[in-house]
Amino acid sequence: MNNQRVVELTLLLLAAFITLATVAVAAVAADVRVEWSAIPYLAALLLLWGVSHLSLRKWAPTANGLLFPIAALLQGLGVAFVLRIDPDLLLRHLVWSLFATVGFIAVLAGLRDLSQLRKLQTPLGLIGLVCISIPVILKISRGEVDSYPSFQFGSVAIEPSHMGILCLVIFFGAWLANYRSRNTAEYLGEADRLDGDPSRFIPLIGAWLIISVVVIFQNNMSSAFVLAAIFLSMWWVAVGRPIDLAFFAAAVVGSVLLTIDSVPEFQSRFDAWVDPWSNSQFSEAISRSSFALAQGGLTGTGPGEGSADWVPGATDQFAFVPIAEELGFMGGTAVLSSYLLLAGVGLRLATAARKEFESLLAVGIAIFFASQAWAAIAVPLRFLPPSDLSLPFVASNGSALFTCTIALALLLRVSETVPIIPDRTQILPRIAFKSRGTA
């Protein structure tokens, strides 16, 4: 009866098949011991996917059927390529997958109406601020720079930074929706009247401060890029004042330039970026990533035949490298396209959402995924200086997986309020062009 769920189940089975096939191929590859311990883990993972699918059937039956299988495929690739490198991570990852599924179901079952979330604007904003500013507190109390400060509970490490970014996305969405309802001139065809409200400077300055904190205290260009991309996109969609954005962008660039000059660690990250062949603290991961990618070539070395842990951080911030090495340019392109598709579906939902908050939330989450993936892949490809940002759904970082799954649940919730797309082939933002005249 429900097309979306049928599509979802079909694609989910395909994702499961790809995951199992790659694990099997890697296991029989020369000189790799079969990790029998991975089998119960894989079974548990597929079970969690099934449970998520069933809960979607129960609590969000008309939600978009593409989103969850894409995320599942990426997670499956992560298991097949990244967790294989270090089987010790398997159990921890399973615990986090379980948490993530529980959180996923809790959001779907508990949050039937997104306006409930909008009411939580202030507490969520505060939580986001606290999570983001933890590095400042740590820096002052411990005196050390930590790109992603974590709290250890037994063997499980919680990193609040990702969660903070998601909270801020929700907060921005709610704030911008309020701002638009106070200044509804765009609906009257008088866009200029939006300029009159000076309160728009509050989030502009706030976002600049947050990004500066991330740059100065975390030295994390990737996180700064993610925050800036999310904020710029949401702001542009909701307010659309190019001048304000230009000032904002200039201020962010200014903070970065000042930090390069004054913080030695940030400086050394930049040096490793400019010259990855020098032997500095950060350059080895970059140069080795390039070598490993080059080894992959067009079709890759084949699953299980790659360089495994030769690239430092291959299980986390460089998770893209083992995939693109073993599956080659074709596999790397497929991964990139998956993220693009995820973002495309999110943006498409944003154009069709009935309420402004839901629309802005969809933009925020779509860019949350797209910019994180972009920034994580940009580091080994030398578009950004080295920093620690996990590849969404793929990396072994459980805390990030949890946050991304919650964000996915929110996006699915938004999609449920959207009228079912009549033509399922039109999943890319192409539809937005058609609706230009009528909006």
Add this chain to the structure above:
Amino acid sequence: MTRRLVHVGIAFLVIYGLLFFRLEMVQIFGARNLREHPQNTLEITLDFDAPRGAIRTADGETIAQTVAVKGARNRLRQYPYGSLYSHVVGFISAEHGGAGIERSHNDFLAGNDLSVRIQDNRDLFVDQARTGQLELSIRHDVQLVTRAAMAGHLGAAVVLEPASGSVWGMWSTPNFDPNHLSSHDLRAAATDFSALDSDGAQPLTNRVEYHSVEIGSLFTILTAAAAIESNLHDISVPATTSFPASQSSPAITNRDSNACGGTIESLMVNVCRSGWAAIGQEIGREPMQDISDRFGLVGGDPLRTGNALRGDRNQTELSPSAAHAAVGTAMELTPLQVAHLFATIANNGSRIQPRLVEQVRAHDGSVIHDFEPNVLNQSISKETAAKLLGLLSENVKTGSAQGLALSAVPVAGMSASRFSGSNHLWMVALAPVTRPEVVVAVLLEGDGSDDQDTAEATVAAITRRITEAVLRLPSSNLGGS
């Protein structure tokens, strides 16, 4: 709002497009450069504990082999002679990749090369670990002699067979024990590597191939060749103590301000720098540049035996002033290049690429690859080469290289030394004169405390010892050839 959503979508399409483009550059178009990048140790690291062929000397000694061990990794690379061959075979390490032949010929050793992997038809269907065994031109007996002669001295020595370009011996001090670097105790290996890497004396550098030093008077053999080719072999210059070189450059003086002059032969035996400078001025820079090019000293790729090790071997240039060029000012060569130069003269002017690896063999001992002697060019005519050999022979009989003379065999040779700032001494021997079978080049680097005459006697004694011992060795030891 919808219109601006489209903008966001387009912006992300564009930045993702950049990623696609860059990924293509790294994985497809730039991949070759990255795979061949000198810092890329990925492939050899992957092959660290894989099956790996042995490396043997020409007389059948195994100098690198992989043995089965118990532990987390089940194969260990061993170098039975330790530091004796450190600069020849190099090393393979889990974290630092490799060097030397282990690195340059990794594809053969590890069986990545197709010709090694597919040894017979069955290999097309059964995925078997096939490796290649390398047979080197190095002779164990020559290597032992070279090490013994060089004991206690800093520098490098190389023994070359002129007719084939085979490197028989290659020794450089200080050196290292590759067994420490190939150890399965990765922490100890890393400590050892960083100690070697940061050592100011550069034990990881193979000085024979990767250490360029000014050759000074050794260049006058080429000046003589240029003079002979310019039909100036009967030239005679008046005796002077120094030659006032052009413009700003300092005058070219003789040792102890001796006055000397005369024919080319007399200039050679007296190491008459002022006389050579005068001849250089007379024939001009062009013929000397030309002959240096034909000997492959300038302009082309520096000489390689395919033994990839680290060091500061740089491209050298002929001095812009003809007089300075004639006495070898600023002409920096490696010991291998020097040996190669004299081997070309010994080989009637026919220049042959030095080689270290002679054969790649399959598991059953059959030859897969045979690296035949590679003739590069005819640098000088046979007649010129014979005349130069005569000069070098006279130089041992009555001239500056008398320390090389052997009682049983006539030897030709030449020396050069620099005793200002960082000292170094060169000595080359060719023997027997009638048809040279061996060329020995020795470079000693001192700390400045030695007396020049003593140091020259030392380097002559070392070179003579190596030459004499190599000539006495039974050539039947040569297993393969």
